[in-house]
Structure formats: structure tokens, C-alpha cells
Amino acid sequence: MKNSKKVTYSIILAAIILAFLFFLEANKANYGMAYTVLTKGAILAVVAVSMNLVTGFTGLFSLGQAGFMAIGAYITAIFLIPTDTIQDVYYISGVSPAIINFKGFLDSTPGWIQALAPYIALIVGGLAAALLAALIGIPVLRLKSDYLAIATLGFSEIVRAIISSPQLDTITNGSYGLKKIQGFSSIIQTFVIAGVCITLMVLLIRSTYGRAFKAIREDETAAEAMGINLFKHKELSFVIGSFFSGVSGGMLAMFMRSIDTKTFSVSLTYDILLIVVIGGIGSVTGSVISALLVTVSKEWWLRFFDNPLYIGNFQVPFFRTGFRMVVFSIILLVVVLFYQRGIMGKNEFSWDKIGNNFTRFKGFIAKKASKGGSDHAK
Amino acid sequence: MPNSILRLEDITMQFGGVVAVDNLSLEVNQNEIVSLIGPNGAGKTTAFNVVTGVYAPSNGAIYFKDNMITSNYPKGSMKKSYVGQNNGKYTTRMEKKPDQITKLGVARTFQNIRLFKDLTAFENVLIAKHMRAKANFLSATLCLNHKEERTMREETLELLDILGLTNVKDEKASSLPYGQQRHLEIARALATKPELLLLDEPAAGMNPQETDELTAFIYDIRSKFNLTVFMIEHHMDLVMEISDRIYVLDFGKLIASGIPEKVQNNQRVIDAYLGVQEDDEE
Numbered sequence: 001m002k003n004s005k006k007v008t009y010s011i012i013l014a015a016i017i018l019a020f021l022f023f024l025e026a027n028k029a030n031y032g033m034a035y036t037v038l039t040k041g042a043i044l045a046v047v048a049v050s051m052n053l054v055t056g057f058t059g060l061f062s063l064g065q066a067g068f069m070a071i072g073a074y075i076t077a078i079f080l081i082p083t084d085t086i087q088d089v090y091y092i093s094g095v096s097p098a099i100i101n102f103k104g105f106l107d108s109t110p111g112w113i114q115a116l117a118p119y120i121a122l123i124v125g126g127l128a129a130a131l132l133a134a135l136i137g138i139p140v141l142r143l144k145s146d147y148l149a150i151a152t153l154g155f156s157e158i159v160r161a162i163i164s165s166p167q168l169d170t171i172t173n174g175s176y177g178l179k180k181i182q183g184f185s186s187i188i189q190t191f192v193i194a195g196v197c198i199t200l201m202v203l204l205i206r207s208t209y210g211r212a213f214k215a216i217r218e219d220e221t222a223a224e225a226m227g228i229n230l231f232k233h234k235e236l237s238f239v240i241g242s243f244f245s246g247v248s249g250g251m252l253a254m255f256m257r258s259i260d261t262k263t264f265s266v267s268l269t270y271d272i273l274l275i276v277v278i279g280g281i282g283s284v285t286g287s288v289i290s291a292l293l294v295t296v297s298k299e300w301w302l303r304f305f306d307n308p309l310y311i312g313n314f315q316v317p318f319f320r321t322g323f324r325m326v327v328f329s330i331i332l333l334v335v336v337l338f339y340q341r342g343i344m345g346k347n348e349f350s351w352d353k354i355g356n357n358f359t360r361f362k363g364f365i366a367k368k369a370s371k372g373g374s375d376h377a378k
Numbered sequence: 379m380p381n382s383i384l385r386l387e388d389i390t391m392q393f394g395g396v397v398a399v400d401n402l403s404l405e406v407n408q409n410e411i412v413s414l415i416g417p418n419g420a421g422k423t424t425a426f427n428v429v430t431g432v433y434a435p436s437n438g439a440i441y442f443k444d445n446m447i448t449s450n451y452p453k454g455s456m457k458k459s460y461v462g463q464n465n466g467k468y469t470t471r472m473e474k475k476p477d478q479i480t481k482l483g484v485a486r487t488f489q490n491i492r493l494f495k496d497l498t499a500f501e502n503v504l505i506a507k508h509m510r511a512k513a514n515f516l517s518a519t520l521c522l523n524h525k526e527e528r529t530m531r532e533e534t535l536e537l538l539d540i541l542g543l544t545n546v547k548d549e550k551a552s553s554l555p556y557g558q559q560r561h562l563e564i565a566r567a568l569a570t571k572p573e574l575l576l577l578d579e580p581a582a583g584m585n586p587q588e589t590d591e592l593t594a595f596i597y598d599i600r601s602k603f604n605l606t607v608f609m610i611e612h613h614m615d616l617v618m619e620i621s622d623r624i625y626v627l628d629f630g631k632l633i634a635s636g637i638p639e640k641v642q643n644n645q646r647v648i649d650a651y652l653g654v655q656e657d658d659e660e
Contacts, residue, residue: 200519207518208508208527215505218494225430225488227480227509227570236515346496 006351018188025186037300038292039187042194043251045291048275049198049284050244056282056346057205058237059217060141061149063269064133067156068242069249070163070264071132072125074172076250077259079121080182083107089179096170118182122193122250129246130239132159137238141231156269164261177260184254193251197244202284204240213237217282278335280342285349290342298328381408382444383574383606384429384484389438390462391424391630398424399435400630401463406574411600411607413617416627417650422610423489425627426576430486434473437462442482442574447474481509485572487563489579489610495552499543499562502551503534506569534569540602541565557588561595568603575599577609581616589613593620618642626650 024035047065054062083103086095106117113120140151162168164175172178184190204210212233215223224230253259271294279290305324309316318326335343347353384406391399399421406412414422428435431448436456439449451468452460474482494502507530513523521527538544541561546554551562560580567575580596581589593616600607611617617624617638624641626634628650634641641647 203521204515204519207515207521208504208511208513208523208530209515209518211501211505212508214497214501215494215508218496219492221432221476222488222492222494223505224476225480225486225492226506226566227477228505229475229477240515 009351017191021188021191025188033300035187037296039184039190039255040299041292041295042190043248043255044272044275044295045288046194046197046251047245047248047272048279048287048291049201050241050248051272051276052279052281052284052287053201053205053213053244054237054241055276056280056287057210057217058213058234060234060238061145062152062238062241063149063266063273064136064152064156064242065245065272066264066266066268067152067159068129068133068245069252069268070156070159070261071129072122072246072249073253073259073264074163074178075125075128075246076118076121077178077181077253078102078171079106079117079124080254081178081180082182085180090170090173092176093169093174099171118184118254119193122247125250126243126246129249130243133239133242134235137235141234141238153266153269156264157266160261160264172261175261177258177263178253179258181253181257181259183257184251190251190255193247197247198284198288201240201244205284209233209236274332276342278332278342280339280344280346282346283342283344283348286342286344286347289344289349297331298324302327382406383408383442384608385441385444386425386429387439387441388464388467389425389428389435389440390464391421391428391433392436392456392460392462395459395461397462397630399428399627402438402627402630402632404625404632404635406606406608409600409604409606410622411596411609411620413621413624414608414610414627415612415614415617415624419629420627421630422627423578424630426486426578426610429479430484430576431474431476431479436460437464437468439468439470442479442484446470446472447479447482448472477509480570480572483571483573484576485567485570485574486576487560487567487578487580489582491559491563493551493559493563493566495550497551498548499551499554500534500538500547502562503537503565503569504530506566507534509570537565537569540599541568556583560584564599568599572603572605574606574608577607577611579610579612581611581613584613586615589616592616596620 024031024038028035047069051062051065054060078099081089081103083106086099086103106114136152136155140148140155143151163172166174168174205213212223212228215226215228216230216233220230249264252263256263275291275294276287278294279286279288302324305319305327306321307319309319339345382405386402386404389399389402390397402421402425404412404414414425416422424433427433428448429440435448435450437451437460440447449468449470449472451471452462452465453471480486494505497505511518511523511526511530513526517523518527535544535547538547541564543558543562543565546558551559554562564575564577564580577596581592584592596607596609597620599605621638623636624634624638625632626641626644626647628646633646633650634644636644
């Protein structure tokens with residue numbers, strides 16, 4: 001397929017998505033569920049791609065995502081809680097003077113900086129997560145596979161424990177969490193931020209550094225013999241992955257408007273791991289598709305399993321709160337059984353493939369039609 | 379006076395109580411083809427791994443173009459258990475990592491092929507170009523290095539063309555036939571722009587015809603890329619035909635060295651390969 005054609009198709013696809021988002025934004029009230037679920041899906045897509053960058057492309061089995069997200073989320077939250085309500089949020093232990101001073105400083109900055117505050121908050125949150133990743137990466141990245149997973153998992157729990165510790169009550173509000181966080185202005189904003197993050201990661205993966213990451217995933221010894229500094233590249237991938245985890249954590253805070261440490265428990269990491277595995281370890285488009293699909297089916301399409309269902313006078317058994325998750329698990333099992341390497345495997349979405357499938361489909365139809373025709377003739 | 383490109387001095391590699399390479403000294407000169415031979419388990423691959431930085435030697439030093447790249451002496455727990463020679467001769471410690479040694483201009487292939495299996499032949503070679511790329515990760519992400527990227531890709535295509543792999547460049551490395559995988563591994567090593575190429579059993583698993591072709595191929599790449607070749611090999615025909623000089627290892631010790639004819643007729647080499655007849659009657 002010609003490049004110009006591909007570009008045209010891509011622009012059309014982007015336009016359709018944008019138009020759909022504008023439609024959703026305009027009819028927020030009627031499509032509340034779709035609105036919420038898609039927002040959450042976009043946020044999870046960012047963190048799933050960031051996990052894929054580390055796990056799928058560099059071969060580092062890291063389970064620390066929730067910890068990095070927590071850091072990003074708390075920093076973003078502190079940035080974005082309006083100054084006039086901050087006392088209400090910290091009503092139990094009081095606000096640390098540092099935060100009050102910081103908020104005062106923020107309010108004294110010119111208007112355009114305040115308008116950019118959400119973006120600055122997200123970036124600062126991401127940078128903090130990246131910094132921490134750089135520090136813990138030095139000892140932890142010597143480990144391999146499962147050992148690395150356990151170490152990063154432990155780290156993520158440590159972050160959570162520290163955030164909820166009473167000593168930090170005046171900063172993180174301990175176990176009460178932070179509330180009244182300024183949210184996204186529209187679903188378009190969410191999707192644009194998510195899109196920029198994912199595009200940056202895709203560009204990195206396609207660059208010469210991304211190829212070096214893949215080399216490390218395939219064979220560390222050979223990669224090292226080809227002059228790739230293992231530690232430097234593993235650290236780089238881990239830090240960048242954590243940066244985007246932090247950003248998505250901040251986005252999650254903006255989406256939920258109130259966060260506490262339970263939000264960032266291990267189960268969040270598992271949810272992301274699930275998305276990555278279902279989408280295909282080593283496929284960005286797989287992660288994005290699977291993030292949207294998993295979120296939408298878990299939170300929305302399967303909702304009706306949670307309510308009692310009557311057909312006439314007959315009550316269908318099992319339909320009660322929680323049954324949704326049973327069905328969801330069964331669907332996961334089936335998907336994993338039929339697509340053992342995830343929906344996309346290690347492949348990416350490409351117009352060529354769609355084109356090929358379409359041609360094959362047309363050929364198939366034509367064959368059927370001619371066969372049918374000859375049958376008639378007899 | 380020939381120019382030495384690689385010099386091993388008193389290299390000993392001891393794993394616990396096992397001395398895999400014992401006091402090995404050898405020299406490879408510019409543009410030579412030198413072979414390292416010996417029966418299985420003689421320590422040839424260990425010697426290669428010491429040169430390329432996979433292992434730090436227990437004792438001894440290595441010089442590349444007369445600059446020290448590796449040097450070590452027995453220390454820690456090795457100090458007590460060390461049984462090799464020249465203990466105390468070396469006092470500096472320098473352990474370069476494999477990637478640093480590759481950067482200096484030493485490339486290698488592996489005994490059991492280690493390609494990036496899931497990537498295409500083209501990507502396999504392109505990855506080896508990464509080391510010499512100047513872009514940092516930010517400029518690479520934002521595509522500010524497109525000129526460099528284009529040269530990298532062009533050089534890769536050129537290299538694949540020279541090695542006759544152009545028609546399979548988009549195939550996955552694991553799907554290539556064995557001979558082509560060997561060629562691809564050499565192509566990947568050449569992409570790092572080496573001066574010294576270490577080949578670990580390049581003819582392993584090849585039939586006689588392919589082995590013949592390999593001889594011509596090695597001569598060819600030596601002249602094209604101005605290389606020095608240091609190789610481990612078991613095919614004696616190939617070794618005798620191609621080598622300028624040969625070193626023979628047995629149980630980690632150097633037992634013979636010199637031009638092929640001399641080594642061929644050396645009694646100790648023949649004994650090592652055929653086994654010594656133990657005469658009980660005497």
C-alpha cells in the first residue's frame with residue numbers, strides 16, 4: 001500500500017475518533033457511562049503501554065507500576081487541589097506549611113502558568129516517579145525475571161506504606177486520601193494527553209534506542225557483545241516507563257477527583273498486567289486496544305450481569321452483584337486460550353495488514369459467488 | 379616487525395578449583411588469520427570469553443593494539459585457591475565489560491548462534507549500529523537524528539548486500555536456514571565496525587561444500603573490511619588452509635604454536651588429538 005494512502009487513512013481514522021469524542025463531550029449527560037469508561041480506558045492505555053515498554057520491549061518483568069502511579073497521582077493532586085478548599089481536605093491532621101506556601105506560590109504565578117497547571121503537575125509527577133525509578137533501578141535492575149518482579153512489587157508496596165504513614169499525614173493526608181482534585185476539562189483533553197504520551201513512547205520504541213531495548217529482550221549476552229551497555233539501557237527504559245506511569249497516575253487522580261492509598265494497591269498493577277498480557281506483550285497497539293476493551297467490558301458491557309434479570313416471571317440464576325467478575329474471568333480465560341500471545345502478539349496495527357485481509361475477504365466472497373453461480377447452472 | 383593487534387599475557391582463568399585456561403600467552407598480528415584449536419573442553423571458548431570481557435581472568439593481562447584492556451590478579455577467595463602460575467606478577471586491575479570491548483573494535487560471533495531471534499535480519503544488523511550512533515534518547519525519540527538514522531540504514535543494507543543476505547532481510551532471524559544464520563551473525567559483528575573479528579566455530583554444522591565457501595568468504599571479508607581474524611575451529615581442513623598461524627590448547631595449556639605445517643607434525647598435538655598410547659609393558 002502506498003504511503004500517501006496510509007497517511008490519508010490514518011488522518012481519516014483520527015478525524016473519526018476526534019469527531020466521536022466531540023460528540024461525547026457535547027452529549028455528556030446522555031452517554032455518561034461511555035464517557036467515564038473511555039476516559040478511564042485512555043488512562044489505563046498510557047500505563048499499559050508504559051508497562052509494555054519495560055516488560056514487553058526491554059524484557060524487564062517489573063511490577064512496580066502502581067507505586068510509580070501513586071507518586072505521580074499524589075504530586076498531581078497536591079498541585080491541583082484548589083487553595084480555598086485545601087483546609088477542608090486536610091481537616092483531620094491539618095496542612096503542612098510547606099504545601100500552603102507552595103499553593104501560595106502557585107497562586108502568585110501569572111495566569112498562563114496557572115492555566116497550564118494540570119500539564120505542569122502531570123510532568124512534575126512523572127519526573128518524580130522517574131527520579132525514584134532511577135534510584136531504585138541501580139540496585140534492582142541487576143536482578144532478572146521473577147526476582148525483579150518481586151523486588152519491584154515490594155517497592156510499590158513500600159511507596160504505598162510510606163504515603164499512608166502517619167508521619168506524612170500533613171502532606172498526603174495519610175489513609176484519608178486527597179479529595180476535591182481539579183479534574184479534566186473535557187474528554188478530549190484526556191485523550192490528547194494520552195495520545196501524546198503513547199506517541200512519544202512509540203517514537204522511542206521505533207528509534208535506535210528502542211531497537212537496543214528489543215535486543216536486550218531477545219538476548220542479553222548477544223546485545224552486550226554488540227556494544228549495548230546493558231545497565232544504561234535497562235535503566236533508561238525503566239526510568240522512561242516509570243515517567244509515563246507517573247503521568248498516568250496523575251491522570252488517574254484527575255479522573256477520580258479523590259484518591260487514597262488503596263487506589264494504588266497491588267491489584268492495580270495486576271489489572272495493568274492483565275491488559276498488557278491480553279493485548280500482547282510487545283505490542284503497543286495491542287495494549288491500547290486491550291486497555292479500552294478490558295475497561296469497557298469490565299465496567300460497562302458486563303454490568304447487566306450484576307442486576308437480577310427476569311424473563312417473564314422466571315429469575316435467571318446467578319445474576320447478582322459480583323457475577324460480572326465471574327463472567328469477565330471466564331472471558332479472559334477463553335481469550336488467553338485462543339490467543340496465547342495476546343490479541344496482537346508482537347505485531348502492530350498496520351494498514352497493510354488490514355488491506356491484505358480486505359483483499360483476501362473480497363477474494364473469498366468472489367470465490368463463493370462464482371461457486372454458487374456454477375451450482376445454479378447445474 | 380608485524381603490528382600486534384591482540385596480545386594475551388599469562389592469562390589464567392580458574393573457576394573454583396578448575397583451571398580452564400592455564401597461563402596462556404599468545405599474539406595476533408594485524409591482518410593475520412590466526413586459529414585457536416584444541417580438543418573439546420580445552421578452554422578455547424573460555425579464552426574467547428576472557429578476551430571479550432564476559433569473564434574477568436583470574437590472573438594475567440590482555441592488550442589490544444598495545445593498550446591494556448584487561449588485567450587482573452588473584453584476590454579475595456581466589457587468592458587462597460589460586461593454583462595458576464605467575465601469582466603476584468600483575469598488580470593492576472582492569473575489567474572491561476563486553477560492550478566496552480566491542481566499542482574498542484573487537485567483535486565476536488558465538489558458538490551456538492545467538493541472533494535476536496524474533497527480529498528480522500535487517501533489524502539484527504541495524505541493532506549492532508546502535509553502539510556507534512551519536513544521538514541521545516531524546517533526539518532519537520523526536521526523530522532529530524534522521525540523517526544518522528538514514529546512514530545507519532544504508533550501511534546496514536550495504537552490509538547485507540555484501541554478505542548476500544539482501545533477499546532475506548525482512549525474514550525473521552529464527553526462520554533463516556542455518557548457513558544464513560551464521561552469515562547473519564558475522565554481518566551483525568561486522569556492523570560494529572571491528573578491527574579484530576573473533577569467530578567461535580564459524581564452520582560448526584556446515585557441510586564440506588559450505589566449509590569451502592566459508593574459506594573464500596573469510597578471505598573476502600578480511601580484505602573488504604581490513605580485518606584481523608582470530609577464530610576457534612574444529613574443521614582441520616579449514617584451519618590448515620586458512621590460518622597464517624595456529625595455537626593449540628589442551629587442558630587449558632598452550633601445547634604448540636606456529637605455522638600450519640609445523641603444528642600439523644607436532645607430536646604433542648597429534649597426541650592431544652588422538653590420545654597417547656599408554657605403554658604398560660615398558
